[in-house]
Amino acid sequence: MSRAFNFSAGPATLPESVLRQARDELLEWRDAGASLVELSHRGPEFMQVAAEAEADLRTLLSIPDDYAVLFLSGGATTQQALVALNLASPGQAADYVVTGHWGRTALKQATPYAEARVVASSEAGGFRDIPARGDWRLSADAAYVHYTANETIHGVEFREVPDVGAVPLVADFSSSIAAEPIDVSRFGMIYAGAQKNLGPVGVSVVILRRDLLERAGQPRAPIFDYAAHAKAGSMLNTPPSFNWYLAGLVFKWMLAEGGVAEFARRNARKAALLYAAIDGSGGFYRNEVAPAARSRMNVPFFLHDDALDPVFLDEARAAGLISLKGHRALGGMRASIYNAMPEAGVQALTGFMQAFQGRHG
Template structure:
């Protein structure tokens, strides 16, 4: 099999060891004679899988006991609607930090159900930075404050946790969860789609402080009420069982690698390799993101001569460096280097970038 380095923004690369284990267990999970895909979610086998996945995630993130860990379907997109229905009473205002595409998508959906106050926005510079917190215009009695900790398209990442100022702090952590330690106790809720750093598409995780549950609007659909999942151990209905199984294997893999702190050290090293290639290119490559807010997960860059884009991508693909085309809304290139991307992949990309710049520069 040809080895490739997959820089896709999501669904993204999974640890090779995890894929091999999935392959080995595909037809017979632990001697049960069943694939995880065909076993009852109410049976003891899947009960063990679910319990271990939750326990391992709690260990990795040091999740306090007064938080519920929920496994859901619908990705982060569905939760954009669930947030106001569960946490914002009719007529209330919610605060948002707008740092890019996913912030904007969430704002549009939340505004269907609540008043939205944009406390700060980086749209004035094409979403290339995190607005200084001292400039934020907050609502004193906001139902919650929301931010996206890592914008995959613009490559902008928060390097700190914002002050909540007495309101629940809610974070879309889809693209950098498990990539660095976070103090969960500072949040009212963290949510994330799994398909970037935790597993395959089709499963999402929500970590909700227990006191926020049970306050949903009376007309909230049962399947959009977080309490439905909390009261039933994530199994109000049939959960995304296979996705939870793979996510659980990823959690075990991260634990074996030394936990989240060890992943952070690796992620810093990986990102530095690619940023160094950009910064040393004498303008051949350009990263639009403010230096202090550069993402460790998603690295966008452009070529000074856009007419070379296709040649760059073709050369990369010939070297088995895949999925480097930038998002259609911004163009250029993007290297997504989540936890499962090995250092060797980042080095291979940097070597190719240096080679291409010398050849075409």
């Protein structure tokens, strides 16, 4: 077996040691006599897995006790609708900062349930920068302020947590959670689809300040109610138990590797190496994001001649570098270099890029 370096934006690469452990435990989990996929989510075996996963995530992200941690079905787009249902009263406004495709999607998901107002946007500039905080038109009566910490498609990332005063700050951290230390206490809510930096597709993490669970929100069924899920320990319905288990293995792997602080150092080195290769190519490659807003997780780049795009992808695949095609909204290339992407993968990519330029420049 020869595994390629997988630069997919999501579902994304997972640590090989985690995949091997899951493979070894798939047929029978410990001495249970059955696979974890086959065991009840309310049985003692899975209850242990769930408890360990929450404890490890709390340790990994330094989550305070006054925050609930939920493991829920689906992805971040589901949470984008549930945020408004749970945190905004009927007719109440919510402020949205839009810096890319996923910020725009969050706005769209909230619009049926709240007066979703765009208080800042970088769309006019092609989503290549972060709007200056002084230009945001925040409202004191908003239910919350929402932003996307890292835009997976456009490659734009907030490098600082914005100060929005007393209004709860809600952030989509799907593609940058656990990439560096964050002060959870500055947020009312953080949510993230697991399939980029935390685990497999199909499960999301919600970190919610407990006092916000008391908000009445919109009329909704219990299955859409964060407070009901918190009370049930994220087992109001049958959860995606195997996905939850895999995410738990990733948490343990990250802790064993040195935790979030260590991954922040690795991610900084990987991003610096890749951007240096792009910027030092004399225009053969280019990244169009303002340098101060460049993502460490998702690096879109373009060749000087887009006729070379299919050639680049074919040769990269032959070199063991896969999933580099850019999103259809932008074209070009995109390298997603999440926590599980080793530095050796980025070194292989930059070496290939230099060799490709030598052949086709």
